Amino acid sequence: MVNILDRKKTAAQIVAGARNQEKMSAYELINGIFENFFELHGDRLSGDDAAIVGGIATLADKSVTVIATNKGESAQERMLTHFGCPQPSGYRKALRLIRQAEKFGRPVFIFVNTAGAYPGKSAEESGQGEALARNLLEISEVKVPIISVIYGEGGSGGALALACGDSVWMVENSMYSVLSPEGFAAILWKDSKRADEAAEVMQLTPEKLLAQKVIEGIIPESHSHKRVCRAIKKTIEQEMKELMSLSPNELLVKRYERFRKF
Template identity: 50%
Template sequence: MTRAYEVVQAAREERPYTTQELIDGLVTDFQSFHGDRNHSDDPAMIGGIGWLDDTPVTIIATDKGATLKTRLATHFGSPEPWGYRKAERLMKQAAKFNRPIITLINTPGAYPGQEAEANGQGEAIASLLLTASLLPVPIVSVLVGEGGSGGALALALGDQVWMTDKSMYAILSPEGFASILWKDSKRAQEAAEVMQLTPDALFEATVVDRIVPDTGVDFAADLRARLVPTIAELQAQSTTERLETRYARFRRF
């Protein structure tokens, strides 16, 4: 197995913590919010507010589920349009109350089902990206597993984008890439090497700003210790500086 595909396999493995456990380890007094105020709630997208030390923050995270029932309900971590619209609603709320935003990303991509497409999956992602690009508050995005296509990018328009050492970030899966490029999904390992989807490759290309070791059950505490000073540093910037820096960051690509 190639090194790149080993990373893919590690990114797809079940984590030793659930998404909710990760959130609860990062912040205290987490209050979950539901619904997009238009269609329904999406269990694949967890969102709410909590305290990062003395700082109130908004947390938005994709969730793959922990049981067969919840995995089916979340489409194995693939949000539907109302999930992305919920995320956009919570981001706007964060801006209104001047709360920094932390996103936690672990998704193979947006759900491609017929109902999702009929209800504007692409538009929901595009609207979320536009909103995030203009938000005056700090945004830190962390890829903690799979980061697939626009479904992941929708939550990764941060002032800083981090990855764990057991995560991947790509335009689509290696199997999908191989199927399109070579008409042979069995060449997924080769595709993974070509795609440069590993944390090391993406850090070298400045797509991500930091690689964070996933220490398993201790990961939430370790991540929290890194987020506290980073959020404080971003909050010290003026809004103009923050938006100009964010714009310049993504214009590089």
Template identity: 50%
Template sequence: MKEAYEIVQAAREINRFTTKELAENIFDAFFELHGDRRFGDDPAILGGIASLEGRAVTVIGTQKGHDVKENVHRNFGSPHPEGYRKSIRLMKQAEKFGRPVITFINTSGAFCDVESENRGIGEAIAESLLVMSQLKVPILSIFIGEGGSGGALALGMGNQVWMMENSMYSVLSPEGFASILWKDSSRSKEAAEVMKISPQNLLDLDVVDKIIPESKRKKKMKNEDVLHLMRKEIIGTLNMMDEWTQEYIVQQRQKRFRQF
């Protein structure tokens, strides 16, 4: 089993699947939608409508890049308020048309510069959590890389929450934790162990429901095999959730998060 900080490093690798790649390779078709209808479009969050075996779904996720140019364009996957408001708009649209919502999360956190604060980043995250808590269609949230702070939680309130094998989910980074607790960011490796941020730790604590493997018998799986497995798991879960009533969808999601 990998040590916690090894998983942190793997979660941060620049070659990890992006939301765009997952949307285009897991689903049969994907049509991107833009803008929050209030300020503008945030490239750090990608969202739109996809089809999966004849079923329409809404796909939303934080978007990073594979090189410096794209990461700068995507703000390294750290959304501004308009990104979360775009997400909220798409989730409400999904509810209106009865589409399940699938979110993919890979962010170190929301972007907290002066402009974000001026445009209400805290309020946007809070509104996203409120909307997700009450949404009457199923939500499946999948951590595909980093999952940091409220910026990750804002898309992570699913009826089921999954993590890829080399992903992390925490209230802050190990470096931040070490700086606050021990006044020494160099103790980040130790902090990662203490924080229990690995998928297996969080599965044991019932914070997440499933781990999507990226290796088999200690060998890295091919990308196409990981995509095929994730597609199969998503289809099976959506078929199961088809049996749920709107009332049960909301009650199950709220009960799930209240237990923490």
């Protein structure tokens, strides 16, 4: 216990850690945890957003659906994914894959590392608000377990729309908040340079969020990507086992209560 307190980080350090360029990419993470990943594209409505990667994979000999936000690796990819900020078509793709998982009884795993839903002209035109709203509405009654892991930034409604299932975990260096600390400081104090101060009052660190029961737990992180993948895998396998033992009805009641308490 003393050990943990000794290396306690400030909120600003956690934010910096969450945004670290060394974080794993979506593909590295998926392939590090799951086997036989088969990617599926498109939202069947308007397009295919590179900022959301999804498909079918295997975990502990079970067929599962995997979805992850993707920041991209090269400069070109990062432009294409808007640095990991999904478009409405990305959220619609995610929902399509979740509905598909439900039809075939597959649990869903979602990995979140996004500053938020993409704010832009095209996103507004194709209904960013509607896309997020629909995810929240539909996911509240999907009859298979949905487990989310925030492994970097968890920004606002864009993160919530991918973390509104049965269980949400965060890795040690990650954040989850109503808005970026910069935006928060700009709105409240009209000074985005006070972001560090904002990070502190926002209580966006995994520790604070766990205490408030916003999340289920924290996964330890280290520099070795392999070790992080192993830690995540262990946690989500255990979660899957527990959630799969519930009947669909029990699952949905539990999911309702999870948010009803706030």
